[in-house]
Amino acid sequence: EKGLRKMKTKLFHSENLEEASHYLKAGELVAFPTETVYGLGAIASDDAAVKKVYQVKGRPSDNPLIVHVASDDIASYVAEVSPMAKKLMRAYWPGPLTLIFNVKPDIFAPSVTGNQTTVALRMPDQPMTLQLIKEAGFPLVGPSANTSGKPSPTKPEHVLHDLEGKIVGVVDGGETNIGVESTVLDLTDSRGPIILRPGAITREQIQIVIDQKVWMNHEVSQKNQEGAPKAPGMKYIHYSPEQPVVLIKSDWQGKIKELLQKNKRIGILASDEKIAELTEKSELSVYSLGSIKEPMLASKKLYAGLRYFDGQDVDIILAEVYPKEGIGIAVMNRLEKAATTIYPE
Ligand code: TXA
Ligand code: MG
Incomplete structure (x- = not known):
């Protein structure tokens, strides 16, 4: 937490989204609601702001962030949008499905993806947050807006409990609906699509749309072709309250x-x-x-x-x-x- 000044954390409502976006454009952090959990927002091309996200969460820097987009027009961010990806976006975006693509170089800040050549993209089903992304003019990173290791926030007061004084504000969308984080689906593995993290969109719902076998992470080797761990976040402590x-x-x-x-x-x-x-x-x-x-x-x-x-x-x-x-x-x-x-x- 060194180097972080204490600030008064504001609550933003639908009429203050433009103000919230000004803070984002100035390199500040604003938490936002999604249909799953609250995310900690920063503009995904602003390396200093994204580094601050890791810092205030206490998140290890080798655990990459999801980039939140406001539409399925993602051709400028990724190397290729396959027919499979198109089908999934049509069926489930906006919604709790994160897709992993090979990233186009030099679009996102290096700290977004860690040292990976891939990027996780998701379009949240939350009108205020889609508006916020549009006002910000560029996609936003959004790891869950909790202190690393703690349960993810499903209410604005959870975000304040963990991050009050460390971020400029929280967009107040009330309690989130789904409550667990999005399904993360890797589309870059030669063995086929792999669910790295289960969520509200199930394996069956994905298979029916793409008409192809989907693997769960534990059914395939944890290493990709290069021998790097596939789901970098999985090795860390998660969702832990104070008590066992x-x-x-x-x-x-x-x-x-x-x-x-x-x-x-x-x-x-x-x-x-x-x-x-x-x-x-x-x-x-x-x-x-x-x-x-x-x-x-x-x-x-x-x-x-x-x-x-x-x-x-x-x-x-x-x-x-x-x-x-x-x-x-x-x-x-x-x-x-x-x-x-x-x-x-
Ligand atoms: O529902 C959600 O997904 C929420 C809301 C705020 O959108 N966000 C969220 O972010 O849960 P986070 O950072 O707490 O979890 C992101 C997960 C981590 O397990 C991370 O390792 C994985 O996605 N991830 C991100 N980028 C990846 C990549 N390029 N390759 C593999 N896994 C990636
Ligand atoms: Mg998280």
Whole structure:
């Protein structure tokens, strides 16, 4: 954080987008809403501003950033727009699908892509943010607007909690809808399209549009042809609240009893149905992810839930295992990264 001056962080609304864009053009950082989570914006050709993004997040510089565009007219940014990419953009942009292309040289600031020859592009489904990008006159980088390692922000107050005084402002779009970050799909691998990070757009939804097999990251070797890691962000700590998180596969009562005997204060992150089953509720701090029948709600509330316990007097968080289908795949991907252990082992 050295060299960063403290500033008063403003809230921008739809009538202040032009003002927000002036700050961006002056090299300042403005966080913006998307349909997934809040992003930390800087103009993607401004190397000094992009370096500041890494600095205020505390993000390792070898973890490249997503560039947010306001239309699917991306020919000037990437080496080639394949028929497959065109189909996917037509079907899912604007929306929670990030596509990885070979980048055209000297368009984006070097710090955007790290040392990679590829760039991640996405068109967010958020009218204010599309307007902000247009006013800024160039695409914006937008890593999730949290301190590196913490749960991503789904409300403006989460952004302020992590970055107040470090950035000029936040465009207030209220609570985000989807709640987990976009699906990241690599289109540059000779083995075919690979999902590097699961999100709201599922493998099945991608396959149906391109009529071709899509791989999940864990199904193929983690190395590309050059031997470099394919998903640079994956090796870092993610989504971690202050307390350890334990994923409970079964025997909730056994684990709760064991912890209460050790005088541990317990947080519960689970569905309405699971919470209703638990006894000794007066001794538990509970955050509901909604009905188990509505996994979209779990996705929307997941990060707010993990952040909720930061303000609670608990020693440990017990979290429910959701079925790995549809958006549940993305929810479990984040919970498994947040978790320190699984019970029973
Ligand atoms: O929903 C989202 O994608 C949100 C909103 C704000 O748009 N953004 C977001 O950004 O989640 P971030 O920086 O927190 O996550 C970007 C992910 C990281 O895992 C990063 O490693 C990967 O995308 N990524 C970015 N550029 C890449 C590239 N050229 N090749 C491979 N992975 C890349
Ligand atoms: Mg992130």
